[in-house]
Amino acid sequence: MAAKNLVVVESPAKAKTLSRYLGRDYVVKASVGHIADLPKSKLGVDVDADFAPQYEVIHGKGKVVAELKKALKGKEHLLLAPDPDREGEAIAYHIKERIVPKSFKGTVRRVLFNQITKKAVAEAVKNPVDLDTDKFEAQQARRVIDRLVGYQISPLLWEKVRRGLSAGRVQSVAVRLIVERERAIREFASVEYWNLTALLKAEGDVPVTAKLVQVGDDKIDTRNLKSDAESGFFVKNEGEAQAIVARCEKADPWKVVAVKKSKRQRKATAPFITSTLQQEAYRKHGFQPRRAMSAAQRLYEGIELGDRGLTGLITYMRTDSPRAAPEAVDAVRELIGQQYGDKYLPVKPNVYKTKKSAQDAHEAIRPTTMDFAPSEAKKFLKSDEAKIYALIWNRFVASQMAPAQFDQTSIDISADDCVFRATGQVMRFDGFLRVYQESTDAPDSSDDTAMLPDLKENDVLGLDKLDPTQHFTQPPPRFTQASLIRELEENGIGRPSTYAAIMSTIIDRDYVRQDEQKRLTPTQLGELVTDLLVESFPDILNVEFTAELEDRLDSVEGGKSNWLEITRKFYEPFIKDLRTAKNGGMRDVKGEVQETEVPCEKCGKKLVIKWGRNGEFLACPTYPECKFTCNFTRTDEGSIEIEQPEVTEEKCEKCGCEMQYKYGKFGKFLGCSNYPECKTVKSLNQPVPTGIACPPKDQGCGEGEIVRKVSRRGKIFYSCNRYPDCTFAIWDKPVAGACPECDAPFIVEKTTKRAGTVRKCVKEACEYSESVAEGLAVEEG
16 A cells, blocks of 8 residues: 655654654655755845745755656655754755645644654644744745845955955854953953961861951952952952051950851752753763764654664753643653662652743653653763763753752951951752762852851951962953853853854854864954954844744744845845945955065065965065065064074974964964975864864764864874874864765865865765855854
């Protein structure tokens, strides 16, 4: 008997899982992501025809469309089951438009499930819904607006700065945040202050450590120190500190003047949403957002679990809501009672509020069943998958546990006219902390966990030592990918599905660099482009404006606003700014030649400042006759000084000249001092993370991460960061996303002058190959 139903999902892995769950009456096919999109080679939006998007079948997807059309023949029902978000809705709409002929007499319905388990899939197929026009139009509005921004500002940057640059509605705001943080760090004026710590002894020689908190009537306040006039009272220098030491060393007695005891509780953190999962994966395991989401995607779509078969282990991983289904809460509460006892179980389930800006379309990220603990799952999972699954499991369990309980004590001790304070905290009940403790971006410098003796008012202590220590206020920390995602989320910029792509784009476009500590700093190019865009497009680069636009898109999805009205309202001021920028309103960096008084070392001509891939540099104005170039620095007074290269003792293997430290797109390297006559380079091999896991053991180790390196001859290659334990290495650039033919964990990309950009499978035996048309910009996903 022929199958009556065609089910279309976007992922081959998901199709494989659903095929196991559904009977013979269902044929399951994969679209392998979007089958139609705006063209890469042109704007693709007819502004004069109400912003009509000119969708076309994506290059290389014609074969997929033909297969889906063929599969639909003879079927009575088409069930569209891409992911339950805006992108999934757009995929469903385009599939319907491209494969359903007018002669089709059957039904076309949407199937939604938040988790891929046999029960959830059966329930969703049993209760299909209509396609959501509002959700599709919200995606379409975002896509059109992003295209209008990216494909019209990017060529302007090509003209004014250099080719290959891009701008994006969200990515450019993200770069601006990094630039502004870096400038705040540069402008930060450090203020000196001193702490005084008293090492005391109570009865029985029990040690007590107390810090100075008050001098006379003035309480010590070292928060937000800026200057004497703007700050509260604090010990400003060593002279003041030593004067207090001298007084207090003579003080007799050191007496307890106040004892304050209180009980404190710490409540559990909410289950993961997309942004918090990305942040915790970074803090606990060093995973970049793309790497964390890749592992989560596989856990969602289905893992082969031996006798259990192919099973989805977590709920949908792109969500901004911390709520959990009642049956899931009941299941985890039952597990808590059985494994940890009733004292770890609150009387009522913990409920977490959803942020005002959240779409709340999906549950939090949680395990699909509480019958499969991380310890059992580990043997079926790759290293990254096991770590992400354990995070999600433990966080969800902890979210329904009782608060941790602490006894907190503070003791004030007087000496002369000064007050010192000892603080201590004792955990009386670990509660949810037995299972999970959230990490932070900065180490906890507080010292409130000490055990204190049972002191009472008027008790006398003996002074052992007074220890004055010098400190300086610190600038705000540089962003990491995790803290930048938190900043974007808190400001309502972007959505869960966009964060990983934004991080990759701003680094790949050389607007931002990531150091060995994974801190983000803007390049000179990033600062220049940000300044140009802020001046010419103040709305596009405005944090509040970008957040407001996200709210409007949510309003379209909720059926409260029309997508065309939103787009028009955005485009009218944008096109005015664009015309002004094109007609001389934006600085023409490429055409600028700034003369200096610095003579060329080779021909004596006065050098000029030019812009290159790595920022400003000095060059001879007689180029190409004289090819002298060098880096420079500006003094505080604004004068220009040639940057003297850092010479090493190493000699060039080709010409014997000294090798110098130089800087390029991929960081520091060694280059011959006889350049350009000799172009010998040598890598210092500082690996750059890609966020892509090393492939399984048939090729790699399945545990490490692929990093970008530079060979001895200066050629870029990609290898596992577990080398020499794992020797996996490739020349072509890895691209996140499974192969649509064989489901290999990622594909690779190579660009040549003859063939352009071609993507193919990482496995040599697989024949998948797809040409990628060169677009004008990389837009937010």
